[in-house]
Amino acid sequence: MLRLISRALAFCRRKDSSQKEKMQPLRLLEGDTKLKTVQGVVTRFCDGYGLINELIYFTNDVVTGNVLLKVGQKVTAVVEEDETSHGSKAIKVDALSDKCDDDGSSDSGPRVLFGCVTSILEGDGFVNHTAYFSLDVVCKGFEPYEGDWIVAEFSIQPDTWSRKAISVKPLRHKHVYEVCITSLCGRNGVIDDNIFFTLDSLKLPDGYVPQISDIVNAVVVERAHSTYIWRALSMTLVKRLS
Template structure:
């Protein structure tokens, strides 16, 4: 339902602690009071976590953390899901951290990732190696906005509707179109962390006004229309 937090369950490894807070897979933070059971958590332990987006901190937080028992059969078998943020992309390799990386070839064909993007990564563990074996990766969420205004643009980076980041280095544009401040556009975006923004535009198209529609008069009179879909 609209307005309710969007939850997902993931399995990962506790990678760090700081006081009463911890981090799973170097990307999902949690407080110790959401850990179930009486066994104290340690770095390196595998856990199941119920995760939601934290809009205040522009990241992901776990609202429930369960320790995976040692030697658990079905939980450790097969593939698992990791939620991570891209720290860099170099020579065809996507890096989530120094220990978590994979080939760009496994990313879904309709998506070109960029630094800061959040990904759902399907993976399996391989005994004897420190890095996970990633099987597939795709953006965690995407969204669509119609008739929104470009509110700033400098050099190669800009912002749409004051909350959607874009860069000419990674956005699809119609042939011959150059974004300008106050342009009214339609946008396809993915969840991504850039400064104080949690969305990155992957496609920008000039909005088509209906015949006879009045002039919008600038960004203050624009109407935003959202169509959300969680993948």
């Protein structure tokens, strides 16, 4: 009899331990404030690995429902920052239907979109050709230009099912110091052979006109381009060599 009671207690302890182990990942997800839910499109997928909006890495084992994704598929993803690469990694990916609101809901609350500025016209613009924004929702100091990678909070308008951004900011930006202007052509130019700038959107000190070989400091943002993946937002002269 004592042996039977001992076995029963051991079984209960194992069951309780197993339940705690299953519940632990859920608690971690609920308590981790660095996680974000984003919406985007699969832009690359091969051999079980893929990218969402060319920025968010994911593997096939995090896709729910055993859905076989393909390039162009709309998805929502729970995203965390990868501690090794400091890039974005999806820990859960859900495929969306092709309905107007993507998930069949009428929720008009804000959502997060990683994307590229696809057009700017008369003070208004579009992200990924689908989400509209006006310049008054853009963060201070940032003047969007076609090709810039951005992060936008947007809502779905319940009357038209259209997407409208309520905030827009650059995805990544950085400062570069004492770099050289290597080329100029009309109103466009290049710094260090890899940073694009245009006088149409460049902030300059009063009276300064950029010239080839100028040594400058600049604030740059990431953009979608095969050669020039950064664009200068502002530039100040450090030294003129010629």
